[in-house]
Amino acid sequence: MKYYGLVDGTEASLNNFLKSLPGVDQVGAEARAAMLGTRSIKTSSKKKAIDLAISMVDLTTLEGADTAGKVTALASKAVRPDPSDPTVPSVGAICVYNDMVSIARKHLDLVGGSHVPVAAVCTAFPSGRASMAVKIQDTLDAIEAGAGEIDMVIDRGAFLSGHLMDVFEEIVKIREVCGEKAHLKVILETGELVTYDNVRKASFLAMLAGADFIKTSTGKVAPAATPPVVLVMLEAVRDFYQITNKRIGVKPAGGIRNTKDAIKQLVLVNETAGPEWLTPSLFRIGASALLNDLLMQRMKMRDGYYASPTYVTID
Amino acid sequence: MNERLEVKKTYKLYIGGAFPRSESGRTYEVKGSDGQFIANACLASRKDLKDAVVAARSAQSSWASATAYNRGQILYRIAEMLEGRSEQFIKEISASDAISESKAEREVLAAIDRWVWYAGWSDKLAVLAGSTNPVSGPYYNFTIPEAMGVIGAIATEENSLLGLVDAIAPIIVSGNSCIVLASGRAPLSAMTFAEVLATSDLPHGVCNILTGSKEELAPWFASHMDINGLDISGVDEPSLVSDIKTAGAQNLKRIHSFSKVQHPKRILAFMEAKTIWHPIGV
Numbered sequence: 241m242k243y244y245g246l247v248d249g250t251e252a253s254l255n256n257f258l259k260s261l262p263g264v265d266q267v268g269a270e271a272r273a274a275m276l277g278t279r280s281i282k283t284s285s286k287k288k289a290i291d292l293a294i295s296m297v298d299l300t301t302l303e304g305a306d307t308a309g310k311v312t313a314l315a316s317k318a319v320r321p322d323p324s325d326p327t328v329p330s331v332g333a334i335c336v337y338n339d340m341v342s343i344a345r346k347h348l349d350l351v352g353g354s355h356v357p358v359a360a361v362c363t364a365f366p367s368g369r370a371s372m373a374v375k376i377q378d379t380l381d382a383i384e385a386g387a388g389e390i391d392m393v394i395d396r397g398a399f400l401s402g403h404l405m406d407v408f409e410e411i412v413k414i415r416e417v418c419g420e421k422a423h424l425k426v427i428l429e430t431g432e433l434v435t436y437d438n439v440r441k442a443s444f445l446a447m448l449a450g451a452d453f454i455k456t457s458t459g460k461v462a463p464a465a466t467p468p469v470v471l472v473m474l475e476a477v478r479d480f481y482q483i484t485n486k487r488i489g490v491k492p493a494g495g496i497r498n499t500k501d502a503i504k505q506l507v508l509v510n511e512t513a514g515p516e517w518l519t520p521s522l523f524r525i526g527a528s529a530l531l532n533d534l535l536m537q538r539m540k541m542r543d544g545y546y547a548s549p550t551y552v553t554i555d
Numbered sequence: 556m557n558e559r560l561e562v563k564k565t566y567k568l569y570i571g572g573a574f575p576r577s578e579s580g581r582t583y584e585v586k587g588s589d590g591q592f593i594a595n596a597c598l599a600s601r602k603d604l605k606d607a608v609v610a611a612r613s614a615q616s617s618w619a620s621a622t623a624y625n626r627g628q629i630l631y632r633i634a635e636m637l638e639g640r641s642e643q644f645i646k647e648i649s650a651s652d653a654i655s656e657s658k659a660e661r662e663v664l665a666a667i668d669r670w671v672w673y674a675g676w677s678d679k680l681a682v683l684a685g686s687t688n689p690v691s692g693p694y695y696n697f698t699i700p701e702a703m704g705v706i707g708a709i710a711t712e713e714n715s716l717l718g719l720v721d722a723i724a725p726i727i728v729s730g731n732s733c734i735v736l737a738s739g740r741a742p743l744s745a746m747t748f749a750e751v752l753a754t755s756d757l758p759h760g761v762c763n764i765l766t767g768s769k770e771e772l773a774p775w776f777a778s779h780m781d782i783n784g785l786d787i788s789g790v791d792e793p794s795l796v797s798d799i800k801t802a803g804a805q806n807l808k809r810i811h812s813f814s815k816v817q818h819p820k821r822i823l824a825f826m827e828a829k830t831i832w833h834p835i836g837v
Contacts, residue, residue, distance in 0.1 A: 545805070546605055548781035549612070 243448050244484045251405040254445070258404060261444060264436035264472055273467035276511055277504045286503070290538050291329055292518065293502040294321060297534070298359055298491065298526045300335040301555070302366075302459060310555075311340045312347040317553060319353035322535050325542075331531065332520040333389055335359040338382050345386035357388030359425070363414060366429075366458035368393040372410065379417045389423040390414065393458060396432045399442060407442075411449035425453035425491055430469045431461040439469055443476035453489035459526065464494025467508060474512035487516065493526025499537040502530055528555055566596045566742070568603055568766065569749035571610030572759025577767075578602050585743055588653025596742045599767035601775040604734065607763040608781050611705045611732035614760030619702045619730030623678035629756050630674035630728055636755045637667050637748075644744055648716055651741040666720045669817065673724035676822060680729060684823050688830070695833040700826040702730030703809065704783035707776040709769050711789040715741035717816075719748060722786055723762055725821035734763045734782070736773070738789070742766035770795060777802035777810070784809035784825045 247253040281289055299318045301310060315334055322328040333356060336344050344358045360382035364370035370378075379390055392414050398406040411426055418424045426446035430439050446454050454473055457464035470492045477488045490513070496502055502525060509517045517523050532552045539547035566585075567574040581598035597603075618626070637644070641663045649659035681699050688696040706726045711718035715738045726733040737745030749764045765772070769790060776785055777799040785808055790796055796812075803810045811824045 545778035545802070546601075546608070546775070546780060548779075548806075551780065 243450075244486070246483070247448055254404055254408055254448070257448070258441050258444060261440055264440050266436055266468075269436055269471055270468045273471045273508065276471075276507050277467055279504075279507045281503050281507070287538075287541055289503050289506055290499060290534050290541070293499070293506060293525065294531065294534050294538075295329040295332060296520045296523055296525050297331040297531050298333045298335045298493070298524045299331045299531055300459065300493070300526050300528050301340075302335070302337060302361060306337060306340060308340070308343050311336055311343050313553070314555060315344050315347040315353065315356075316351050317531070317555070318356050319348065319351050321531060322538070322552075325538075328535070328538065330356050332524050333357045333359045335361065335389075335391065335526060337361060337365070338378060338385070341382050341385035341387045357423075358386060359389035359391050360385070360387035361391045361393075361427075361458075363392040363410075365391070365393050365427075366460040368395045369397075372413065375410070376413065376417055379414055383418065383422050387422055389425060390418050391425045391427055391455060393427045393429060394442065394446070396429055399433070399438070399445075404441075404445060408445055408449050411446055411451065415450035423452045424450065425455045425489075426451040427455045427458055427493075428473075429458055429461055430456045430465075430473075431463050436468065436472045439472045440476050443473050444480065447476070447480050447488050451488060453491050453524070455491040455493055455526065457492075457494040457526075459494035462495070465492030465496055465505075465526075467504060470505060470508055471512055474508060474517070477517070478513045481513075487522055489522040489524065490517070491524040491526055496525055496527050497529045498533040499530075502527075502534065564594070566594055566746045566766070568597050568599055568607075569746065569752070569762075569764040570603065570607045571614075571763065572753060574749070574753075575603075575606075578606070583767075585651065585741070587650055593651055594743055596746070596766045599736075599765040599772065601772065603765055603767075604772055604775055604779070607734040607765060608705060608779060610760040611734055611763055612781055614758055615702070615704055615730075615732040618727070618732055618758055618761045621730070623680070623730075626728060626730065627674045627677035630670055630677065630724065633751060633755045633757065634667050634670035634674065636751045637663070637670065640747075640751060641667070643747065644716060647744045647747060648741075651743050652713075652715055662714055662717050666717045669717065669720050670724055672817065673728045673822070676819060677728050680819075680822060680826070683819060684826070684828070690832075693835045695835060696830065697833075698828050698830045700729070700823060701829050703825050703827050704731060705781060706731045706733045706784040706786065706825050707779075707782045708733055708735045708786040709773055709776070709789040710735055710737050710745070712738050712740050716744045716748060718789065719745050719764075721813075721816050721821075722788065726786065726825055727757075727761055729822050729826050731784075731825055732761045732763075734765065734776075736769055736776070736789075737764055737766050739766070739768055773799050774802050777808060778805060780806050782808065784811070786811055786813065786821075786825075788813045 318331045318334045362379045363375035428442045536547040577597040579600035582595040583598045644663045645659045684700040690696040708722040710722045
C-alpha cells in the first residue's frame with residue numbers, strides 16, 4: 241500500500257500524522273543514551289562487536305580533493321581491510337561522491353569485491369540546495385554509474401520553515417528514481433534540525449516517503465551522530481516497525497572515530513531497536529578514520545600488545 | 556573564628572596537556588620515610604599508557620617541525636617556570652624523599668640547571684652528530700640526526716625530581732615526544748612538575764607523565780608497537796630488564812639504560828641518522 245496506508249499523499253494527512261507523534265523527552269533521551277554508553281563490552285563480546293562494526297562501516301571519502309587513486313585505494317581497503325589477515329570481514333559499502341562511483345565500482349569488481357556496494361551521495365550533497373531537476377539527474381547519474389545505494393540529503397530549509405510536503409515529495413521522487421535498482425538512505429542532517437522532536441518528525445517523514453535507511457548527517461556539520469540523536473532515530477524505526485511491520489535501517493555518520501564510540505552505537509541498537517537491527521543491512525556506520533582504529537583494536541586482541549598506526553594505511 | 560579547612564591537592568596523571576585520573580580509578584598511598592601517609596597517587600593502567608601514546612603521537616610531528624631554536628627557548632622556559640616554584644619543590648621533595656631542605660634545594664637547583672643545559676643543545680645537535688660525507692660520485696652526501704618519534708621512559712627511583720628531568724629533557728629536546736613513568740616510591744613532585752610543563756609553552760602531548768607500578772607497566776611500554784624507543788634507566792631488577800628486552804625485540808624498539816646523567820649521548824640515543832644523496836649537475 242502506498243505510504244504504508246498511514247498518509248494519503250495530501251499535505252493535510254501528512255501534517256496530521258506528524259503532529260500526532262508524541263514529543264521526545266529530551267532529558268530522558270540524553271540520560272538513557274549516556275547510561276547505555278557506560279556498558280562495558282569485553283573479551284569475546286568485544287571481538288565479535290569489532291568484526292560486526294567493521295562489516296557495518298560505510299567507508300567514506302567525501303572531500304573536494306578526492307582523486308581516482310584515493311578512491312581505488314579505499315575500494316581495495318573496503319574488500320580486505322587488513323591485507324595481512326583474511327579473517328577480517330569486508331566493510332558494508334564504500335561511500336563516495338557521484339563522479340567517483342564508476343571508478344569505485346570498477347575497482348571493487350576488479351579486486352574481488354563485487355559483494356561490496358557503492359553508495360553515492362546525491363541531491364546536491366551536502367547542502368541540498370539545487371532544483372529538483374538537478375537532484376533527479378544527480379541520482380540518475382549515480383545509478384547509471386553503478387551505485388547500489390543512494391545517500392540523499394533533505395532540504396533542511398524547507399523542513400525548518402514548515403514546508404513538510406516539499407521535503408516529502410522530494411524523497412518520494414528520488415525513491416521513484418531509485419526504484420528497485422538502489423537502496424535509498426535519507427540524510428536528515430540532525431545537527432541542523434535543532435530539536436529531538438524535529439529529528440523524530442523528520443525520521444517518520446523520510447520513512448513514510450519510502451526511505452530504506454535514515455541517516456543522521458552529512459559529516460560536514462557538527463554535532464553529527466551524537467548518541468541521543470541516534471537513540472531517537474532508533475526509537476523511530478522501532479515504532480515504525482510496530483505500526484507497519486517493515487524494518488528501516490539507521491546510519492549514524494560523522495564523529496564516530498574510535499572503537500569505543502562504535503561499540504557504544506552497537507549497544508544503543510541492541511537495547512533500543514533490538515538485536516534484529518544488528519546486521520549491515522539494517523545498521524551502518526558512516527566513517528573514515530574509524531576503520532583504522534577498529535583494525536588496530538583487532539590486532540591488539542589478536543597479538544596481545546598495542547598496535548601502531550604505522551601498520552594500517554593512511555587514507 | 557572558624558578554623559580554616561586545608562585545601563588538599565589531588566595528584567592525577569598528565570596526559571595530552573590535561574590532568575585526568577587513571578581510567579582504572581585506582582590509587583595508591585604514597586608514604587614518607589617514617590611510613591607516614593603523605594597523599595594518594597594515581598596507579599596508572601595500561602589503558603592510561605595507551606591514551607598517553609595517542610596524545611604523544613599526535614603531538615610529535617609538529618613539535619619536531621618547530622625550529623631547533625624555538626624548542627630550545629621552550630626548554631629554557633621550563634627552567635624559568637621551575638625556578639619560580641622552587642620553594643614548593645624543595646618542601647615537597649624533602650618530605651617525600653626524606654632529605655634535608657638544603658639537600659632538596661641542591662636537587663631542585665640542579666634540575667633547573669639541567670633544563671638550561673639541555674636547552675642549549677637543541678640547535679647544536681646537527682653540528683655535533685651530522686656530517687658531510689665524501690662519496691665517489693656526483694653527489695653531495697650528508698647525514699643529519701632526526702627525532703625518532705614517541706619515546707617511553709622509566710624514571711629512576713632516587714632523586715624523584717632530578718631523575719624525572721634527566722629522563723624527559725634529553726628525549727624532548729631533539730623533537731621527540733615522551734611518556735614518562737615517574738618514580739613509584741616518590742611520584743608527587745613529578746605531578747607538580749607536570750604543572751610546570753603545563754604552563755611553559757610546551758605543546759600539549761609532547762610530554763606525558765604517569766605514576767604507578769613499573770613492574771605492571773614496563774612490559775606494556777616495551778611491547779607497544781607505537782613507542783619507538785625506551786629509556787629504562789629506572790629499572791634495576793635483572794628479570795624485569797630481560798622481560799622488557801624480550802617484549803621490545805618484537806618491534807625492534809631502541810632500548811637504552813644510562814649510567815651518565817648529563818651527556819649529549821642521552822639525546823643522540825633517541826635520534827636516527829638520515830643520510831641524503833643530493834645530485835650535483837642535474
